[in-house]
Amino acid sequence: MLNGFNLNIDSQLVLRFLGVFSIIIGIVGMSGLWKRWYFRSQRNTVYGYPLLGVTCILGSFEKEVQAALGGREWLVVVIYAILLGGALLISYSPPQVLKPRFVKRIEQEPHWVYEKMVKEVMSDKPWGQNAKNRTALEKWIKEIKKKGK
Known part of the structure; x- marks a missing residue:
């Protein structure tokens, strides 16, 4: 009661x-x-x-x-x-x-790539389109690698 x-x-x-x-x-x-x-x-x-x-x-x-x-x-x-x-x-x-495919793919990259991705997501920039499919994810990874550490 x-x-x-x-x-x-x-x-x-x-x-x-x-x-x-x-x-x-x-x-x-x-x-x-x-x-x-x-x-x-x-x-x-x-x-x-x-x-x-x-x-x-x-x-x-x-x-x-x-x-x-x-x-x-x-x-x-x-x-x-x-x-x-x-x-x-x-x-x-x-x-x-x-693990989802996108997680497996990201884990193949150096950890700093993941850290840069997290910064973009946390900054509230529109990022969803970067992970909507494998092609977009590959493009996002290339862009981050091009910017460097």
């Missing part, structure tokens, strides 16, 4: 919602649709979101999963540990297969 207001929340439903939301955010992030995200933060957390989402969804069915595993709670904990460990590992060092 919260100041006379009875708040009844289904925690399993919340876990499922968070799980689906995390999976969707992870997939959209890995698809390359949010290019601005890549330039604003070079953190790789989005790559681990789908596994975190699966963990949340699995947690919402914990009793059913434990029953299916013969009541072995330790096995459920091991599954959680594997999923969470995998999410951390993928977030720390994502495999190339999960």
